[in-house]
Amino acid sequence: MRPDERLAMSAVPETFATAFRLIVHADPALVRTVALSLAVSGTACLCAAAFGLAAGAWLAVVRFAGQRAVLLVLDTLLALPSVVVGLAVYLLLSRSGPLGSWGILFTPAAMVIAQTILVLPIVAALARQVVADALRDGGDQLRSMGAGVLASAMLMLLHERWAVATVMLIAFGRAIAEVGAVMIVGGNIDGVTRVMTTTIALETSKGDLPLALALGLVLLFVVALLNVAIALFRRGSGPLAVELR
Amino acid sequence: MTVLPASTLIALSDASVAYGPVQAVRNATMRVAQGEFIAVVGANGSGKTSLLRLLHGVVAYRGSREVSRPSGVQAMVFQRPFLLRLSVWNNVRIALWLAHRHSTSASRNERAEQALRRVGLAALRDRPARSLSGGEQQRLALARGWAVRPDILFLDEPTASLDPSAKNDVEALLADFAADGMTLVMSTHNLGQAKRLASRVVYMDEGRIDIDLPTSDFFAAGAPGRAGRFLKGELSWSLDG
Numbered sequence: 001m002r003p004d005e006r007l008a009m010s011a012v013p014e015t016f017a018t019a020f021r022l023i024v025h026a027d028p029a030l031v032r033t034v035a036l037s038l039a040v041s042g043t044a045c046l047c048a049a050a051f052g053l054a055a056g057a058w059l060a061v062v063r064f065a066g067q068r069a070v071l072l073v074l075d076t077l078l079a080l081p082s083v084v085v086g087l088a089v090y091l092l093l094s095r096s097g098p099l100g101s102w103g104i105l106f107t108p109a110a111m112v113i114a115q116t117i118l119v120l121p122i123v124a125a126l127a128r129q130v131v132a133d134a135l136r137d138g139g140d141q142l143r144s145m146g147a148g149v150l151a152s153a154m155l156m157l158l159h160e161r162w163a164v165a166t167v168m169l170i171a172f173g174r175a176i177a178e179v180g181a182v183m184i185v186g187g188n189i190d191g192v193t194r195v196m197t198t199t200i201a202l203e204t205s206k207g208d209l210p211l212a213l214a215l216g217l218v219l220l221f222v223v224a225l226l227n228v229a230i231a232l233f234r235r236g237s238g239p240l241a242v243e244l245r
Numbered sequence: 246m247t248v249l250p251a252s253t254l255i256a257l258s259d260a261s262v263a264y265g266p267v268q269a270v271r272n273a274t275m276r277v278a279q280g281e282f283i284a285v286v287g288a289n290g291s292g293k294t295s296l297l298r299l300l301h302g303v304v305a306y307r308g309s310r311e312v313s314r315p316s317g318v319q320a321m322v323f324q325r326p327f328l329l330r331l332s333v334w335n336n337v338r339i340a341l342w343l344a345h346r347h348s349t350s351a352s353r354n355e356r357a358e359q360a361l362r363r364v365g366l367a368a369l370r371d372r373p374a375r376s377l378s379g380g381e382q383q384r385l386a387l388a389r390g391w392a393v394r395p396d397i398l399f400l401d402e403p404t405a406s407l408d409p410s411a412k413n414d415v416e417a418l419l420a421d422f423a424a425d426g427m428t429l430v431m432s433t434h435n436l437g438q439a440k441r442l443a444s445r446v447v448y449m450d451e452g453r454i455d456i457d458l459p460t461s462d463f464f465a466a467g468a469p470g471r472a473g474r475f476l477k478g479e480l481s482w483s484l485d486g
Contacts, residue, residue: 144301144319145344145389146344161330
């Protein structure tokens with residue numbers, strides 16, 4: 001083994017140890033970054049859920065001319081590059097842009113907008129698929145019971161709420177893990193718009209691997225925690241979680 | 246548009262249903278009167294389910310379909326009932342909410358309780374609907390149908406996938422519903438069931454209503470042609486020959 005390889009091998013455990021220390025001692029910079037990341041991505045997912053779930057369910061229930069084209073566009077947007085979203089939002093919110101007067105570029109609000117746009121197609125497309133599959137099974141029954149378009153869409157979202165929760169988890173994973181859009185519209189300003197992914201990118205380029213690694217571990221831990229929470233809720237509450245009044 | 250006789254709930258005249266190139270129902274003409282229990286019988290693929298959907302109005306059709314009370318409630322129990330991933334109670338409650346949105350929550354609750362008691366599922370009201378046995382799920386579907394006080398309850402082979410005990414339970418419930426004056430239209434393969442329960446039998450063959458007679462006449466008459474072969478069990482699962 002070459003000397004530089006030996007050095008690298010010995011640095012890895014040390015990096016991990018420092019990363020764990022940062023997590024265990026709740027390093028203020030780490031906590032602030034994680035909190036902002038969760039707030040931005042969580043808010044973006046809530047916004048995307050409000051529009052995307054309704055739009056997806058509606059697209060599954062209705063039939064209209066040009067629907068195939070709409071679905072094609074929606075499916076294409078699933079692969080929307082985050083830097084493209086960042087650039088588009090930047091152009092909209094920059095001083096010379098149509099929404100420049102809002103003055104929110106390089107703020108968490110801009111990051112929320114960018115991430116909402118990024119995950120909206122994911123939420124809408126997957127929700128549409130979930131509801132369409134459910135309708136194949138029970139659409140006739142709902143129609144027979146007198147459910148219209150809106151009622152069918154909402155009932156199927158309720159019926160498939162665990163699949164919907166998984167959709168939202170996927171959306172959250174995409175939002176919290178993306179770096180391009182938030183870097184462009186947030187500017188990675190320390191203490192203001194610096195989130196986990198932009199910090200990881202910055203600290204890695206600076207060679208401060210422990211903080212980057214600690215944030216990477218927290219990122220994984222957050223997603224794992226959400227998975228566990230959904231699994232526990234599903235097992236503990238089951239279909240009785242929703243009680244209609 | 247003609248004025249239907251007072252007792253007539255639905256009248257079909259020359260009505261047809263097609264799924265692409267497949268003619269499922271051909272030129273059906275029949276009436277459903279208040280209080281009848283009609284059994285629609287026929288071999289597989291003869292158009293029984295499509296006739297039920299046509300009568301129910303949940304399928305596109307050509308021809309005439311008149312309903313005496315267009316704003317009235319109809320319900321259908323499917324062979325494999327679709328139950329929402331909710332409790333037994335909420336499945337009935339949602340059916341009531343969809344059918345009677347302007348009634349009060351208290352009256353819907355009361356009706357839901359009556360329905361579950363009637364089918365013997367009151368003790369299981371908090372159970373997830375999809376965890377029930379096949380027979381219990383079918384009884385829940387019947388409770389959901391009965392609860393909304395339909396003008397007509399359609400039943401698409403309601404006992405086809407049930408064991409003999411569950412089948413007996415469902416038949417007893419249907420007999421109860423009929424005794425209460427509810428109008429029922431049921432498709433079935435089971436001629437014994439049609440004989441036991443129905444007041445009238447409609448025999449379908451290749452999408453056409455071939456015979457439409459009171460039950461006693463249908464079974465006494467020695468039906469001609471393919472209907473006769475069906476009665477002898479020769480056409481129960483296929484349409485060959």
